[in-house]
Amino acid sequence: MKTSDFSVLIVDDEPNIRSGLAKGLAGEADRVETASDAEAALDKFEQSTYQLVIADVRLGGKIDGIELLRQLGQTHPQTAVIVITAHGTVETAVDAMRAGAFDFISKPLDLNLVRQQVRKARQHHALRIENQQLRSRLADAGQISNILGTCAAMQDVFHQIRQVATTEATVMIQGESGTGKELIARAVHDLSPRGDGPFVAVNLGAMPESLLESELFGHEKGSFSGASRQKPGCFEQASGGTLFLDEVTEMSAKSQVDLLRVLESGQFIRVGGEQLLSANVRIVSATNKSVQAMIEEGTFREDLFYRLNVIPIEVPSLRQRREDIPLLVEHFLKHFCDRHGRPMKQISPEAMQTLVAAKWPGNVRQLRNVVERMVVTHTDDLIHDHQLPQELQLQASSNAPSATACTLAEAVERCERETISAAMAACDCHRENTAKRLGVSVRTLHYKMSRYGLH
Template sequence: MEDNGRHVQVLLADDEENVRFAMKETLAPMGCDCREAANGREAVEMFAAGSYDLVVLDYRMPELDGIEALKEIHRVNPDVPVLFVTAYGTKELALEAMREGAYDYFTKPFDVEEMRVVVRRALERRLLRRRLQILSRQMDSSLGFDQIIGSTAEMREIFRLIQKIAGQDVTVLILGESGTGKELVASAIHRHSKRRNGPFVAINCAAIPATLLESELFGHERGAFTGAFAQKVGKFEHAHGGTIFLDEIGDMDALLQAKMLRILQERQFQRVGGNKNVQVDVRIIAATNKDLAQEVAKGNFREDLYFRLNVIPIFLPPLRNRKADVPLLIEHFVRKANAQYGKAISGISREVMERFLAHPWPGNVRELENVISRAVILSHGAQITSTDLPLGFSDLQSGAVEDRAGGAESVRATIELAPEGGGDPRQGLIASVMKQIEAGKSLQDAVEEEIQRVEKDVILASLERNRWRRGLTATFLGISRRNLLRKMQKLGIE
């Protein structure tokens, strides 16, 4: 197995020389270039000094056991998959390793083909993660939107639109729910405009009382009102030569709307308490979480101002409508939080991913970032687990996850036994067995065939649920790993 024409680099750590030799001989035909460590401490030092695509760790080693070595390795590079080797009957240790971020495990004495399958899957995952990171960097580089993450068709269309309008000095209206990233889009437009070297001034119109907002936007003259002891320059003057971003403009009162209309038309205004026109050269980008067309119909927003603002509208979809972007956003926010808080979290557990994909995210991307930041700070392992989540997430049972993007329906469909229209699932089994008996089979043969079909469906569903990690699947089903492999072979599951 090669990565861009080079052999993959594997670090084998086991205190038994014959075991290391056997693993090396097993992996050599796969194109693996193996390096050996005789103890946990040596493995950590070799990993820190080299560049590896995969690590295989034995649990019982001198100087530093497998669990501690795993933690040290993940502090150096959490993206490299680690496989755990345990003696038969020490499954609990292997599960502890997986909780600490190990990719999978196998037991001694190991089966050659089983080991190759596990290694191949781990390396494929490593390769996919690397390609995703490269693709993500290429996307950021080509689009220049460092903080805007998205791969759905709708988000790509937004990126293309930003590229088209950034260089044109037109007014932009960004529409979307709170937390969808409206200010990020506004700042991206500014960064790629001709005004990029000028100021970018943002103000939230809903966060400032109406009595103070006019002064904040346009400034005031000395003595304009009680407490105005000196002249004040407003946000529009601060934004001269650049861009002003008016967030939540839908909350602006009627008097300010009239003044806004004038500045959109003439790019001039008067400070509060003044009678001299102030001319400014600014680009105006506005945003709101309200339906301005409805606000116009209700009489809450000026129609002429709406048409002036709505030259180029950009609608940002809520996160619940772009669930395919959730894994990308998670990876981005974990990296960001790692850098901010000095952590080395490699990612999130399967259960947490299920919960994230099922969550409606009423706070959108901002809520997701906050949850990830909190979890990174609180996590004591290599991965974010359900115990690191807020109570609202911890209360959600992983077995009761509702519809989510990416495969949930296929898993449920695989184990669906109930007849159409619902009812007792046993009726579906009985009907299927009866059909086979009517076709000439004996009761015993019909029942055995139906049991095998159900067993195959459940194993397939469990494998998909656990992302085809055989160790986790076996534990989930309450059987040994070898028993699972025998059943997969017998039932024709590859």
Template sequence: MTQGAHILVVDDEVNIRGALVTLLEKKGHRVRGAGTGEEALEELEAAPADLVMTDLKMPGIGGMEFLRRLKAKWPETEVVVMTAYGSIDTAVEAMRCGAYDYLTKPIDRERFPIVVEKALDRHALATENKQLKSRLDTRTRFDQMVGDSEPMRRVYNMVEMVAESDVTVLLTGESGTGKELVARAIHHRSARANGPFITLNCGALPENLFESELFGYDKGAFTGAMATKLGRFELAHEGTLLLDEVGELSLKSQVDFLRVLETKEFRRLGGTKVIKVDTRIIAATNRNLEAAVKQGDFREDLYYRLNVVPIHLPPLRERAEDIPLLVNRFLIAFSTQYRREPKEVSRDAMRLLRLYAWPGNIRQLRNLMERLVVTVKDAMIQPEHLPEEIQASKEDARTMLVTLGTPLEQIERDVIQRTLAEVTNHREKAAKLLGISLRALQYKIKEYGIRA
């Protein structure tokens, strides 16, 4: 039998419900119980189930109406209905409405595990097919990461190296550089690819909600806790949990998280049962955590726990050679989405896009391309179609800022790339501007792997 499945048992008879819950828990499943259809819907809202076993004759909305609402909202959940021997016709009707099978009461102890196993096998197969289709559609999501620059090649290499292990990864970089995309790439190339990928935006949560979101809560844990809710840690069991903006956690929340990170054990709020999870952690931040540690805003022990393998995402201004690739990808995607004729970017407009500093990084570029697809009627995007701040970047076209401490090889490579862009890849003009021979330039282009 498939083990570790999430099962919800719905029956208004307490003794029957309790017996079935106990029997299924002994098989290694995570089982919840509900006494009415309304209560069961609340449980499913808190956390979907792989299999629901429900009585058909219940007070309130009744079994058939509960089945219809369940299948309308969670069509992938398998349902086995339970009914009295004289109500077989109702059970058959339930199967027409989407139930997988039925059991007659009193429950046959020999048939019961067989029906459960078959229902879970069907759910597992459907889930596997859905995940396989998703992975084929995105080619494991790696193709969603666009760029052929040296900084991005380093990112790709790191993703390949860490994906197959369960090592904790810390993604750093400015807002909009694609940290969640990299986290998804790591997940989809790992052995956990068939498991869930769950995200938690730490920056969007007030301190008093962090525990309930991360660990969940049991029914009755506090006023308003009408049903048990699974936390993100539990939902990410056998998968990956991305903690985005982890640098925004309060010191108290950092202590709570560190404890679970070390033990992989926790209790839901209001609960007594210790829950152990098998979850991979990826953290992401746009803050300098090392500086935050020195300032006392971030715990040093948590920092070292998270910073096992750091992967830095470069800002777009440091990978300007990737901008044409990104522009092309976004223009094609949005032209398809909005059913517009494909657009191209003129050389002058592309030159301005490459010169602009992009404080919002890829997210800002993506939003601009979406706007241009919708608002520009011409097939060719010209400089005048671009926002004023990007048009103004032409004033700095022949200026290049160099950060103190940048390796000379990197500076030389960047100067050659910028010069080639300035003369639209005309090598003889570039060599003349750089004051070197054409042969020397060609050697440098090959040495640095510059595409020109």
């Protein structure tokens, strides 16, 4: 099926309504099919995909329209559902909207109104497809969301993001602190069918165990001291979108059991509550620790690890992608000069050599902070080697003897030259577009092109 196709499934236990809607909507969709109950509708989803479901709340069989809506929300979050309710049943309509319905229509049915709702759903579907295509084009340009990288290691990460984003599989991102794990989680979300839904991030390492259950699952009013009102948890807040669990290995043994139970059943209960709620979320987790070592030590559950680690993504440290440092430096220079109202600055070749050779234990986050410090504290347009933090100069000198430093400088220049040449070719030698693509000023681009003999 083409991504532009728009198919509708009508679910109603009254044959006259099914046939009447099918005929009336024939010109509004590429394909219109019907099912007599929720079970038959779910069976149809095993064989095909529908962009819109129109379902009556009251259906024959064990599953009503609201439960069908909830199940489709878990298995096919990209499918919009319009619920048909009896005249005047406001409470049912509210329940449907809370469960994720695209909209509701009251009986008796007005065919013109139904057609308007279908057109609205089709426009929403087309906009979502257009947004996904735009995100994919941005990803193909060597950048996903706010992540930059041209080295082989980062291109491999980009490839993994593109592959996993279109699925519902859980993802575990592993890498050192400061490597950008949350940015990668956001990229997975942005490129997914859930990209228009919420992205909720929670840092489990900064959460006391006494508050974690309430934070994740919510609580009812009066469930504990200080609970003055009902509060939805992260699972509810992220409904229809992505829940990012950062520092997931910091959870206590009890919290690990609670999370595993939700992942296995797809359901949870608020603290102090009785109602069983569905978790319509995609889970992406992250850690900077060796999970295998923790499993061997008995501090992390192996079964939870297998639930979270369906798709692993390993983020390289900045030391493993030194050829990306010039690109990142230029990007951060432009960002912070714009942010702090400073004229665009440049890095001398010797200073860039030092930045490339430094150890960077704090990874990209540390590099970002260093560049911001240089932008704020130095008035010169050109930042020299001696103006960099002393610890970076010491690291660079200890890591790179003179012969190696020369080779490293050549590697940096070669990387910059190749990056600029590729960008110029992609932009048909249009300098302003090339500068925008590289995230630098036109003046910086002219300086680099002159330096490397590029015309």
